[in-house]
Amino acid sequence: MLLLLTAPWLTVFQLHGSVNHARCCVCNATINNYDPNNFCKWQEECNVCTQSAEARTKGNPTLRERVARGTLRPRVTLYEEPNPDEEATIRCFKHDMKARPDAIVVIGTKLSIPDLRRSTLLFCDNIRARKGVAVWISNEPPAQKVARKFDYILKSACDDVMLPWLQLLSVQHQPQKMHTVEQTVYNSKPS
Numbered sequence: 808m809l810l811l812l813t814a815p816w817l818t819v820f821q822l823h824g825s826v827n828h829a830r831c832c833v834c835n836a837t838i839n840n841y842d843p844n845n846f847c848k849w850q851e852e853c854n855v856c857t858q859s860a861e862a863r864t865k866g867n868p869t870l871r872e873r874v875a876r877g878t879l880r881p882r883v884t885l886y887e888e889p890n891p892d893e894e895a896t897i898r899c900f901k902h903d904m905k906a907r908p909d910a911i912v913v914i915g916t917k918l919s920i921p922d923l924r925r926s927t928l929l930f931c932d933n934i935r936a937r938k939g940v941a942v943w944i945s946n947e948p949p950a951q952k953v954a955r956k957f958d959y960i961l962k963s964a965c966d967d968v969m970l971p972w973l974q975l976l977s978v979q980h981q982p983q984k985m986h987t988v989e990q991t992v993y994n995s996k997p998s
Contacts, residue, residue, distance in 0.1 A: 822896065822916065822923055824883035831856060833877025835891075846881055853877040886919055893922075900926050909939040915965040916945065918953055931956040944968050 826843040831853035860874040884890045911934050918924040931941040943949055943957040944965055
């Protein structure tokens with residue numbers, strides 16, 4: 808699913824895309840609500856490419872075999888690939904900055920993509936300047952230059968941190984014991 812260019816945006820969106828959506832390698836058609844298990848089984852041909860090829864080569868089966876048809880791949884942005892949601896991401900960041908949030912939680916990324924790293928760190932600076940909190944959750948600690956922008960760094964598998972937290976949040980007004988998860992927590996603020 809492409810991000811919308813105007814508000815309202817999702818409250819959480821995946822900067823690198825989602826395996827629940829597929830994209831054609833040739834025509835860039837997007838298929839929403841795709842079963843990610845299909846990526847493990849076979850390379851599925853794009854229906855849009857197949858229909859287009861059949862329409863262009865009607866009555867000529869030999870030519871039909873020569874027309875390029877794409878295969879589907881997860882709609883995720885890999886390193887050094889253009890981000891199809893870049894404009895929407897920038898607009899969403901600007902909109903959120905105006906809304907003056909009091910926290911940012913960065914989950915499961917190394918922030919290797921320079922533009923996303925720059926925007927995220929700017930976001931952290933603005934939130935912390937207003938006495939908000941910036942949290943990093945990942946298996947790997949951030950680079951030292953990035954770590955200075957975060958108040959808390961949780962070095963752990965994201966699912967191990969987020970699943971108990973989400974379970975806790977889903978039970979409204981009922982105290983619940985949270986299962987202890989083996990994790991390393993760093994407070995990056997100087998003592």
